[in-house]
Amino acid sequence: MNLLKAMQLMRARMEVSAAAAYFLSVASYWVPGPVLRWGRSYSDLPPLTLEGIRDRVLYVLKLYDKIDPEKLSVNSHFMKDLGLDSLDQVEIIMAMEDEFGFEIPDTDAEKLMCPQEIVDYIADKKDVYE
Numbered sequence: 001m002n003l004l005k006a007m008q009l010m011r012a013r014m015e016v017s018a019a020a021a022y023f024l025s026v027a028s029y030w031v032p033g034p035v036l037r038w039g040r041s042y043s044d045l046p047p048l049t050l051e052g053i054r055d056r057v058l059y060v061l062k063l064y065d066k067i068d069p070e071k072l073s074v075n076s077h078f079m080k081d082l083g084l085d086s087l088d089q090v091e092i093i094m095a096m097e098d099e100f101g102f103e104i105p106d107t108d109a110e111k112l113m114c115p116q117e118i119v120d121y122i123a124d125k126k127d128v129y130e
Contacts, residue, residue, distance in 0.1 A: 048128045053100075054119050060095050061115060064088075074116045089113075096122070 046052075054074065062069045067082055078084045078092070093109040100122055104112070112118050123129065 048123075048126050050119065050123055050128060050130045053122050053126075053128060054115075056099055057096065057115050057118050057122070060099050061092065064092060064095065072115070074119070075114055077114050079113070100126070 058072065058074070061067055061072055066084060066088055071082060076082055078089055084092075089112075090109070093104055093112065096118055097103055102125065104121070108121065112121060
C-alpha cells in the first residue's frame with residue numbers, strides 16, 4: 001500500500017469516528033420535544049365557498065401580467081380568448097397551486113382551459129359544493 005492510499009484511509013477513519021463521536025454526544029443529552037411546523041396555518045381561514053374560490057382564481061389571473069383584466073371573465077378560454085400559450089397555462093396552474101396550497105397533477109392541469117374549470121376543479125378537490 002502506498003503512502004497516499006494509507007493517508008486517505010486514515011483520513012476516512014478519522015472522519016467516521018469524528019462523526020460518530022458527535023452523534024453520541026448529541027444523542028446523550030437530546031430530549032424529544034414538540035415538533036415545530038414552519039409554514040402556513042390554514043385553520044384561521046373561513047370555510048371555502050364557490051364564490052370565494054371564484055374570486056381568488058380571478059384575482060390571481062388579474063395579477064398575471066399577460067392577461068388583460070378587461071378581457072377576463074369566468075368563461076374566458078386561456079388560448080382562444082386571452083391569447084396565452086401552453087407555457088402561460090403552466091404558470092397559471094403553478095400560481096393556483098401556490099394560492100390554494102395543493103398540487104394539481106399534470107394530467108388534470110392539461111384539461112383546465114378557463115377560470116371556471118379551475119374553480120370547479122378546486123371545489124371538487126376541496127369538497128366545496130353549494
